[in-house]
Amino acid sequence: FSKGLEAIRDLPCETPDNYRIPLWVNTGLMTDTIRSLDRGAEGVGLYRTEVPFMVRDRFPSESEQEKIYRYQLEAFAPRPVTMRTLDIGGDKSLSYFPIKEDNPFLGWRGIRVTLDHPEIFLVQVRAMLKASVGLDNLRIMLPMISSIFEVEEAQHLIHRAHAEVLAEGLPVSMPPVGVMVEVPAAVYMVKDLAQRVDFLSIGSNDLIQYLLAVDRNNPRVSDLYHSFHPAVLHALQKVVDDAHQEGKTVSICGEMAGDPAAAVLLMAMGFDMLSMSAVNLLKVKWVLRRIGMERAKKILSDLMKHDNAQVIRSSLELALCKEG
Ligand code: PEP
Ligand code: MG
Numbered sequence: 001f002s003k004g005l006e007a008i009r010d011l012p013c014e015t016p017d018n019y020r021i022p023l024w025v026n027t028g029l030m031t032d033t034i035r036s037l038d039r040g041a042e043g044v045g046l047y048r049t050e051v052p053f054m055v056r057d058r059f060p061s062e063s064e065q066e067k068i069y070r071y072q073l074e075a076f077a078p079r080p081v082t083m084r085t086l087d088i089g090g091d092k093s094l095s096y097f098p099i100k101e102d103n104p105f106l107g108w109r110g111i112r113v114t115l116d117h118p119e120i121f122l123v124q125v126r127a128m129l130k131a132s133v134g135l136d137n138l139r140i141m142l143p144m145i146s147s148i149f150e151v152e153e154a155q156h157l158i159h160r161a162h163a164e165v166l167a168e169g170l171p172v173s174m175p176p177v178g179v180m181v182e183v184p185a186a187v188y189m190v191k192d193l194a195q196r197v198d199f200l201s202i203g204s205n206d207l208i209q210y211l212l213a214v215d216r217n218n219p220r221v222s223d224l225y226h227s228f229h230p231a232v233l234h235a236l237q238k239v240v241d242d243a244h245q246e247g248k249t250v251s252i253c254g255e256m257a258g259d260p261a262a263a264v265l266l267m268a269m270g271f272d273m274l275s276m277s278a279v280n281l282l283k284v285k286w287v288l289r290r291i292g293m294e295r296a297k298k299i300l301s302d303l304m305k306h307d308n309a310q311v312i313r314s315s316l317e318l319a320l321c322k323e324g
Helices: 030-038 050-054 062-076 111-116 118-131 148-167 190-196 204-212 219-224 230-245 260-269 278-288 293-303 309-323
Strands: 023-027 044-048 081-084 138-142 177-181 199-202 249-252 273-277
Touching (some): 023 030, 023 278, 030 062, 044 062, 044 273, 062 118, 118 138, 148 177, 199 230, 260 278, 293 309
Parallel strands (some): 044 081, 249 273
């Protein structure tokens, strides 16, 4: 990465009017971890645990998983690492656990699969807990939540895994547990969810595809996939406000957070941290270190008056150009 960006690697993400917003990273592959450490990430907002499952030809055992997770947790300690429980189905498949469906994105995905297979979930959570002994920087996050029942079931299993690990004599503390908000139903249940969990994180890749009914991977409709669609922006703001009303932090870990222009709006909305691919981290930091929070809020409120995604994007670009 360029010299100009390298110079801000160890500086905080702080605006000229002294507003601090931590920038976290999304990881999965070993190379993501190395790149993230290199870019000075302040934490991991999303570790996609399905990645090590996808590169194997069978389910990794509990001790294999423990080693994989330990590497992540140790690499970033004492910074927090948010491990998402297995999120397969949709566009992510395992050769050794085929799922054939007509509508995979509306089918057996994420938490739905692991609640139907608690043995997979329990092995994974036990491995995470064992990997965190002595580090205490683990956070567990649940994907594709669309009902309170799923959260309660998953929490019940996490408590069971915790009790089992304690019974083996390992002194492990109970980690914070959070949910992803990536199904539109969850947007309207944020208060109820927030009362039951420690943190929330928006998965904008899925949330946008479900809000707009646009497949995130279909090139034929890709020009309808708009991060700046007014419905998306209103949903994001609602999630932040409702989570904060319940005193819980909310981050965003979809690709949107890694777009420097979008990051200005997300900061203005009040997200507690932004989590992105490591490749985008310094670009986002560079932009946010130049724009004041008050200015970002003014840009956001002006843009929210528009009802058209293209107009919002071009007005945002124009406003940022004026900033220099
Ligand atoms: C998301 O949906 O925005 C997300 C971060 O998860 P994934 O891209 O892995 O579905
Ligand atoms: Mg998702």
